[in-house]
Amino acid sequence: xxxxxxxxxxxxxxxxxxxxxxxxxxxxxxxxxxxxxxxxxxxxxxxxxxxxxxxxxxxxxxxxxxxxxxxxxxxxxxxxxxxxxxxxxxxxxxxxxxxxxxxxxxxxxxxxxxxxxxxxxxxxxxxxxxxxxxxxxxxxxxxxxxxxxxxxxxxxxxxxxxxxxxxxxxxxxxxxxxxxxxxxxxxxx
Ligand code: SF4
Numbered sequence: 669x670x671x672x673x674x675x676x677x678x679x680x681x682x683x684x685x686x687x688x689x690x691x692x693x694x695x696x697x698x699x700x701x702x703x704x705x706x707x708x709x710x711x712x713x714x715x716x717x718x719x720x721x722x723x724x725x726x727x728x729x730x731x732x733x734x735x736x737x738x739x740x741x742x743x744x745x746x747x748x749x750x751x752x753x754x755x756x757x758x759x760x761x762x763x764x765x766x767x768x769x770x771x772x773x774x775x776x777x778x779x780x781x782x783x784x785x786x787x788x789x790x791x792x793x794x795x796x797x798x799x800x801x802x803x804x805x806x807x808x809x810x811x812x813x814x815x816x817x818x819x820x821x822x823x824x825x826x827x828x829x830x831x832x833x834x835x836x837x838x839x840x841x842x843x844x845x846x847x848x849x850x851x852x853x854x855x856x857x
Contacts (some may be wrong), residue, residue: 719757826848
């Protein structure tokens with residue numbers, strides 16, 4: 669290979685002398701990169717969604733092949749994020765596909781050192797029992813001057829950022845109806 673051909677193969681040379689001064693197209697392309705295809709290209713369908721991890725609400729495109737999520741990328745049509753995702757949002761495919769994803773209720777009893785699996789009905793019954801007991805023990809009907817309070821400071825809710833709008837709406841309604849005041853979500857933190 670001659671020196672001229674060698675230098676002409678440098679991306680920076682092509683960028684400075686060619687038609688791609690920003691180096692985002694032909695100047696940056698190599699024989700290998702020209703042969704690559706995007707892993708989204710073989711998807712059967714694309715669903716629009718919103719990143720569940722924080723309150724920014726970046727738009728996502730969810731690529732599906734054979735009924736399985738194969739890739740999640742930023743949605744260029746989103747006026748919020750214009751195609752961008754932060755590292756958390758970029759990794760949200762793992763929320764669906766990671767082998768580390770928890771699919772069972774996990775419980776560690778007081779003073780226990782190990783976690784155990786619980787079936788969902790048992791876990792829901794345990795939560796209901798605790799809420800009823802805490803509410804009964806901490807209910808404040810009126811203040812010292814007899815003014816109505818009708819509240820409890822004994823129960824609160826801290827939602828995770830992967831809860832969607834509809835779940836958060838229902839959680840807020842439920843906890844307010846039970847008299848709780850402390851109702852928050854990680855996405856607002
Ligand atoms: S976690 Fe990142 S990608 Fe997801 S909504 Fe927030 S800023 Fe956007």
